[in-house]
Amino acid sequence: MSALMQTYARLPVTFSHGEGVYLYATNGRRYLDGIAGIGVNGLGHAHPAVTAAIREQADKLVHSSNLYRIEAQEQLATELTRVAGMDNCFFGNSGAEANEAAIKLARLYGHRRGIERPAIVVLEGAFHGRTLATLSATGNRKIQAGFEPLVAGFVRAPRDDVDALRQIAANNPDVVAVMAEPIQGEGGVHPLAADYLQAVRQICDEKDWLLILDEVQCGNARSGTYFAYQGLELVPDVVTTAKGLGNGVPIGACLARGPAAGVLGAGQHGSTYGGNPLVCAASLAVLRTIEQQHLADNAREMGQLIADSLVADRVSAGQIVEIRGRGLMLGIELRRDCAELVQRGLDAGLLINVTAGNTLRLLPPLIINASEARELAAGVAALIHDFA
Ligand SMILES: Cc1ncc(COP(=O)(O)O)c(C=O)c1O
Structure with missing residues (x-):
């Protein structure tokens, strides 16, 4: 432990293996996974399709570099752009890198339009890496504090406030893009209002701004559609994703369409590992399994089942201020700060997370079935009972 920088306050448990929605610890206990590696293991643990893809690819070639064509990367780009309704994509190794690519793309787009100091509108409560x-x-000072000087070129706006965005549009000629999570995750699981996002799309069209949606957490079927914007009747110019795309192999993607797709050219962005044969073979297996097994539909149904079960339980319902989210991205806001529920959950064999102080967050694997979803809801309800 002491050889690690203490950037994480880790819980006192080590997992040795997993299967489906369960993780098994070196202490001999089994845990129901309600957090899926922070929204990563959509197909759960040790999924046979992912394991087979990794094995097969590792037997042949793990890495060759982006100096050469990579078959699995081209296939993944084809399938991912088809699913997203985008034209092309860039692969990095994480959500933050996917967003870095989007930020660079937006700046270059601005420079090409003669804007010397391009700015991107970002929202209060946002988390981008x-x-x-x-x-x-x-949009969280705690994450920024101590790392000043911050990178310039971001303009902060309140979420769900169309007038505020219109004011920025009227007063700031340097803006070139808006970047937002359709469902803010780390900020407390706040879905942006559909009519707000539609208005943002319209303002972007009027001003020739790019609409960049960060679907690092809510993408890859978690919200009940492959991408959250697909339930909102709008298409962004740029979408970023990571987490659930790889089910645990490090991958991030920045997808673009229309004029945005032609912005980044040779030598303007790169990554040594980005989209290497191993991660792309695994991600292809993930994407195909999500589609073949209709996991977006399952996310919608199981998310509803969990929310309904919590509401039906009178004692826990009395402690809940609000249940937010879409599909299997659920935030359960309680009446007071509840960080201690994470340890209590662990003691009860349940892996959950707390975000924004008072919001219990659930991001279980998308493969969860009804009886496992009931088990998760009952476990969470019991935690809330005791907490009350
Ligand atoms: C919406 C969003 N964007 C970006 C990131 C950063 O992703 P990563 O930790 O893979 O860099 C996260 C991680 O939680 C996220 O939730």
């Missing part, structure tokens, strides 16, 4: 540009885009 921990690199310098993405933490500057993040």
Whole structure:
């Protein structure tokens, strides 16, 4: 432990293996996974399709670099752009890198239009990552404090406030893009209002701004559609994703369409590992399984089942201020700060997370079935009972 920088306050448990929605610890206990590696393991643990893809690819070739064509990367780009309704994509290794690519793309887009100091509108409560540009885009002072000077070129707007965005549009000629999570995750699981996002799309069209949606957390079927914007009757110019795309192999993607798709050219962005044969073979297996097994539909149904069960339980319902989210991205806001529920959950064999102080967050695997979803809801309800 002491050889690690203490960037995480880790819980006192180590997992040795997993299967489906369960993780098994070195202490011999089994845990129901309600957080899926922070929204990563959509197909759960040790999914046979992912394991087979990794094995097969590892037997042949793990890495060759982007100096050469990579078959699995081209296939993944074809399938992912088809699913997203985008024209092309860039692969990095994480959500933050996907967003860095989007930020660079937007800046270059601005420079090409003669804007010397291009700015991107970002929202209060947003989380876009921990690199310098993405933490500057993040709307949470705690994440920024101590790392000043922040990267310039971000303009902060309140979420769901069309008038505020119109004011920025009227007063700031340097803006070139809006970047937002359709469902803010780390900020407390806040879905943006559909009519707000539609208005943002319209303002972007009027001003020739790019609409960049960060679906690092809510993408890959978690919200009940493959991408959250697909339930909102709008298409962004740029979408970023990571987490559930790889089910645990490190991958991030920045997808673009229309004029945005032609912005980044040779030598203007790159990544040594980005989209290497191993991660792309695994991600292809993930994407195909999500589609073949209709996991977006399952996310919608199981999310509803969990929310309904919590509401039906009178004692826990009395402690809940609000249940927010879409599909299997659920935030259960309680009457007071509840960080201690994470340890209590662990003691009860349940892996959950708390975000924004008072919001219990559930991001279970998308493969969860009805009886496992009931088990998860009952476990959470019991935690809330005791907490009350
Ligand atoms: C919406 C969003 N964007 C970006 C990130 C950063 O992703 P990563 O940790 O893979 O860099 C996260 C991680 O939680 C996220 O939820």
